Amino acid sequence: MVLRRVLVVAAAACLVGTTGVATAQADPQGGFTYSSEAGAHAFVGSASWDADQLSVWEYDGAVKVDADGGWDWARLELSAPAGQELHVGTYTGARFRGQTEPQLTTAGFAAFRGTQADGTQACDDVAGDATADFTVADLARAADGTLTDLDTTFVLHCSGPAGPATTGEAHFHG
Numbered sequence: 001m002v003l004r005r006v007l008v009v010a011a012a013a014c015l016v017g018t019t020g021v022a023t024a025q026a027d028p029q030g031g032f033t034y035s036s037e038a039g040a041h042a043f044v045g046s047a048s049w050d051a052d053q054l055s056v057w058e059y060d061g062a063v064k065v066d067a068d069g070g071w072d073w074a075r076l077e078l079s080a081p082a083g084q085e086l087h088v089g090t091y092t093g094a095r096f097r098g099q100t101e102p103q104l105t106t107a108g109f110a111a112f113r114g115t116q117a118d119g120t121q122a123c124d125d126v127a128g129d130a131t132a133d134f135t136v137a138d139l140a141r142a143a144d145g146t147l148t149d150l151d152t153t154f155v156l157h158c159s160g161p162a163g164p165a166t167t168g169e170a171h172f173h174g
Contacts, residue, residue: 034168096125129160
């Protein structure tokens with residue numbers, strides 16, 4: 001079940017000049033939540049991060065949502081099929097896309113979760129059957145490419161389409 005928590009957010013946008021990475025920060029606002037069925041990974045159990053723990057940015061064709069609570073963190077990456085830019089819409093059958101891999105012919109995703117107690121977990125696609133469906137309800141970029149708005153919901157199946165699911169959502173508005 002997708003959590004239906006609505007967060008109203010506002011943030012100033014800035015561009016990290018020398019790296020070419022568009023990022024939205026300064027007084028960060030937003031929210032990221034997820035809930036997983038038993039046996040799901042990389043996101044385990046349930047978690048929620050508040051406005052001051054969230055950054056949303058775009059690099060190498062992927063929109064990245066970083067949540068960092070100090071003790072624990074999570075990253076969700078979403079990308080459109082090769083040759084396209086992520087936009088408002090529903091993407092089904094997304095495949096795992098490693099951070100150094102080029103865009104895929106399908107939509108792509110990656111999920112990482114870390115805690116000081118358990119180390120880092122990844123939605124690794126060892127068997128080649130990790131899938132995700134996600135909907136981007138709002139996505140806006142400033143003239144300089146900085147992300148200013150993002151509303152997305154997602155369902156991840158890191159152990160294959162019939163495996164345990166993780167559902168969640170991320171919101172950012174600047």
